[in-house]
Amino acid sequence: MKQPLILQRISLTVKMVFLTVIVGLCAGGVLDYFQGRTVRSIFMAQLEERLSIEAQEDRIRFDNYVKAHHQAVKLLTSQKRLMDYIGSEEWMNRSQVRFHLQPPSWLPRTSVLRALIRIRHSLLLDEDGKTWEVYQGIPEPLPESLLHPTELLRQLSYNQSFMTTIEGNPYLISSEFLNDNEGRTIATLMLASPLDKEFLIASQGTYHGRIFALLNFALVSGERPAILISTEPDQLPSGMLIDDLKERYLVTGESLFDYGASDLLLGFASFVSVDEVEELASSVMARDRGQRAITVFILIAAFGLIMFWVTRRIGRLTVRVSEFTEEVLHGTPQKKAYGDEMARLEERYQSLTEEVILYQETIRRDYRFQRTISTILEMALEPVSLSEQLDRIMSAILSMPFLSSQDKGAIFLLAEDEPETLILKAQYGLPESVQSACARISFGKCLCGFAATSRKIVFASCEDEPHEMICTELGLHGHYCVPIVSGDQSVLGIMNLYVEVGHRRDPKEEALLISVANTLAGIIQRHQAQHEKQKLQAELVQIEKLSALGRLTANVAHEIRNPLTLVGGFARRMSKKHAADDAEKKYLDIIISEVARLESILLNVLTYSKETQLNLEVNDINAIVEEVLKMYTDTLGENSIHLHKSLTAAPRLLLDKAQIIGTLGNLVANAIDAMHEGGTLTISTSEEVIKDAPFLNMVISDTGAGIAEDKLKLIFEPFFSTKVLGRGTGLGLPICKRTIEDHGGFITITSEPGRGSTFNIHLPYR
Numbered sequence: 001m002k003q004p005l006i007l008q009r010i011s012l013t014v015k016m017v018f019l020t021v022i023v024g025l026c027a028g029g030v031l032d033y034f035q036g037r038t039v040r041s042i043f044m045a046q047l048e049e050r051l052s053i054e055a056q057e058d059r060i061r062f063d064n065y066v067k068a069h070h071q072a073v074k075l076l077t078s079q080k081r082l083m084d085y086i087g088s089e090e091w092m093n094r095s096q097v098r099f100h101l102q103p104p105s106w107l108p109r110t111s112v113l114r115a116l117i118r119i120r121h122s123l124l125l126d127e128d129g130k131t132w133e134v135y136q137g138i139p140e141p142l143p144e145s146l147l148h149p150t151e152l153l154r155q156l157s158y159n160q161s162f163m164t165t166i167e168g169n170p171y172l173i174s175s176e177f178l179n180d181n182e183g184r185t186i187a188t189l190m191l192a193s194p195l196d197k198e199f200l201i202a203s204q205g206t207y208h209g210r211i212f213a214l215l216n217f218a219l220v221s222g223e224r225p226a227i228l229i230s231t232e233p234d235q236l237p238s239g240m241l242i243d244d245l246k247e248r249y250l251v252t253g254e255s256l257f258d259y260g261a262s263d264l265l266l267g268f269a270s271f272v273s274v275d276e277v278e279e280l281a282s283s284v285m286a287r288d289r290g291q292r293a294i295t296v297f298i299l300i301a302a303f304g305l306i307m308f309w310v311t312r313r314i315g316r317l318t319v320r321v322s323e324f325t326e327e328v329l330h331g332t333p334q335k336k337a338y339g340d341e342m343a344r345l346e347e348r349y350q351s352l353t354e355e356v357i358l359y360q361e362t363i364r365r366d367y368r369f370q371r372t373i374s375t376i377l378e379m380a381l382e383p384v385s386l387s388e389q390l391d392r393i394m395s396a397i398l399s400m401p402f403l404s405s406q407d408k409g410a411i412f413l414l415a416e417d418e419p420e421t422l423i424l425k426a427q428y429g430l431p432e433s434v435q436s437a438c439a440r441i442s443f444g445k446c447l448c449g450f451a452a453t454s455r456k457i458v459f460a461s462c463e464d465e466p467h468e469m470i471c472t473e474l475g476l477h478g479h480y481c482v483p484i485v486s487g488d489q490s491v492l493g494i495m496n497l498y499v500e501v502g503h504r505r506d507p508k509e510e511a512l513l514i515s516v517a518n519t520l521a522g523i524i525q526r527h528q529a530q531h532e533k534q535k536l537q538a539e540l541v542q543i544e545k546l547s548a549l550g551r552l553t554a555n556v557a558h559e560i561r562n563p564l565t566l567v568g569g570f571a572r573r574m575s576k577k578h579a580a581d582d583a584e585k586k587y588l589d590i591i592i593s594e595v596a597r598l599e600s601i602l603l604n605v606l607t608y609s610k611e612t613q614l615n616l617e618v619n620d621i622n623a624i625v626e627e628v629l630k631m632y633t634d635t636l637g638e639n640s641i642h643l644h645k646s647l648t649a650a651p652r653l654l655l656d657k658a659q660i661i662g663t664l665g666n667l668v669a670n671a672i673d674a675m676h677e678g679g680t681l682t683i684s685t686s687e688e689v690i691k692d693a694p695f696l697n698m699v700i701s702d703t704g705a706g707i708a709e710d711k712l713k714l715i716f717e718p719f720f721s722t723k724v725l726g727r728g729t730g731l732g733l734p735i736c737k738r739t740i741e742d743h744g745g746f747i748t749i750t751s752e753p754g755r756g757s758t759f760n761i762h763l764p765y766r
Helices: 005-009 012-077 080-086 151-157 197-204 274-330 341-348 350-381 386-398 432-437 446-454 507-576 583-609 621-631 633-638 657-674 732-742
Strands: 098-100 121-126 131-136 161-166 169-179 185-194 216-221 226-230 249-256 266-273 405-414 421-428 440-442 458-460 478-485 491-499 617-620 641-647 652-655 679-690 693-701 746-752 756-764
Touching: 012 161, 012 169, 012 185, 012 197, 012 249, 012 266, 012 274, 080 169, 080 185, 151 161, 151 169, 151 185, 197 216, 197 226, 249 274, 266 274, 386 405, 386 421, 386 491, 386 507, 421 446, 421 491, 440 446, 446 458, 446 478, 446 491, 478 507, 491 507, 617 621, 617 657, 621 633, 621 641, 621 652, 621 657, 621 679, 621 693, 633 641, 652 657, 652 756, 657 679, 657 693, 657 732, 657 756, 679 756, 732 746, 732 756
Parallel strands: 098 131, 641 679
Antiparallel strands: 121 131, 121 185, 161 169, 169 185, 216 226, 216 266, 249 266, 405 421, 405 491, 421 440, 458 478, 478 491, 617 652, 679 693, 693 756, 746 756
């Protein structure tokens, strides 16, 4: 289809570069939108899963700490020193209650017990329940009602940890009787610990595996759960309803206690600030978005650069061919053609186009053939697929003679597209109805879901209440549901075995099944590692392509430089033969000027693409600055730019003088270009210590137009320029940056639109 006239007048280079940028930006925007939503949903789901696991672990540690009080009082009553004290004259001749601030003789001073719990209050009562010995492990006084414990309190706290309210405050009470040889009670040892902030903190021990640095805990009570005590009373005050906190906190682990005895309706809850969760999610999203933006920019820049240089060469070739063709056809040279050169080339050489298309099709056919061969070779190198391995393992497990199985089982793996979802990957002996019903199972649903949530083996000897998904075709049965867990304790899948009804749980069977599950975990992780390896290999191929593009750019510059030099030389020789007022001389001067500009661009491209060798010598940086400013003295005056210098740092450094002059000259020239209506150029030097290393800090500042924030982060990227088309190549600042880094330093920029820009150059003294 023929292009409109206005499009034919636009250069092919401009159209292709513009199209590349537009398509790249649109593709990048769509990718950012959809991938950003996916990354955020996956991250939030994994975070909630991790917080739920942490809450379960907090609850388990709290439960164990409470139970440890009961074990502690049993250990203390079994100590020989306590029985000896009960039989001593000091106990027999008691006349008043004794209070101890240090551990008394009837308590051990050092033992394993001290590493498990902290004794808050310890009471020793006689056979009638009267208190005679009191050890106060904390400064808070013992409640009066605990000095005279009732018979009911002693009975409720005997042989268990008992929670109750004493004088309005919650307490944990554990008691144990001391009996003589005839079985009569001769004394009672009672441990009493107030349930307060210190108790909650002590219950968690030293746990460093948290996602957040601070995680608050609380005991809750009542039919509408309200905070009884918490680790942060200022943020979580007593009496505050949990429902009123859910707007500001993510509450996990709400549950009632399931052990011991208590006359309180208590629960345990963990709190994470919603602001902290959102801040963490936002930081992850920002980092991911930045990486995608960099990738999109690199691709746009690379393909834009390729299209620029390719279309420029095509344009020059088209002009030459068109001029030659027209000269042959008409016998006289024609004017240089502008616009879409490719359209004219297609009109004159349609046969050549068809030949090129045929050649491209041949290349595509060969590529597909080679790709197919490579795929076959890759498949040949794989020993066994994951599905086949899972089938073989399931068959081997069910063939074990000592396992009372029903020759039925299944293996579920974690879904890649849905968090906390199990997918049926291998099965043996299951009817189609079961395969359909159990194709996808959520965490927490049925026995397999419970095993995945708890990461522990779930056993059922019959179809009980948690067994939600029941199929009548299977008949009566039980289950072993074994979690497949990786080294970092993340769930990879579930192994489900069907056993006969009434089968008794066997620890040896469980140990063997855990070993099988660990083997499965290694196999699954190996396949996942192979998958990740393939992804990394693909990324490496992309990096190699970009490197090849850089080499192609340098080669193109070399190819163009020699013909361009000839054109400039001939143009200058022809210009000398024409008078100053001759129209032909004006055209030749334009050619000479444009050739010089193209030579400058090529020089920058070659400079940036090749490796440089530094010629380091000790130089006076102040003298170099003066030398650079001397070159621009007239230019500063012509543009009404005032110069302000403050060169105070120690001047002698190990430098490549020529490269530093080029770098400073480029920065000064950019500053002058930015102040086309006049302004102030400031250059200063000072000494600065960064990470115990001395640096010279040179500041070059202007009061020009400044640079917008969205362009500031791209200022050191190759071929990016804020100047108008034709005034800059976008390689000056990247070359400056590389020169400073080659000297072991670094360069930074700050800018504000309308206020000017400031470059900071740091060069090491050593």
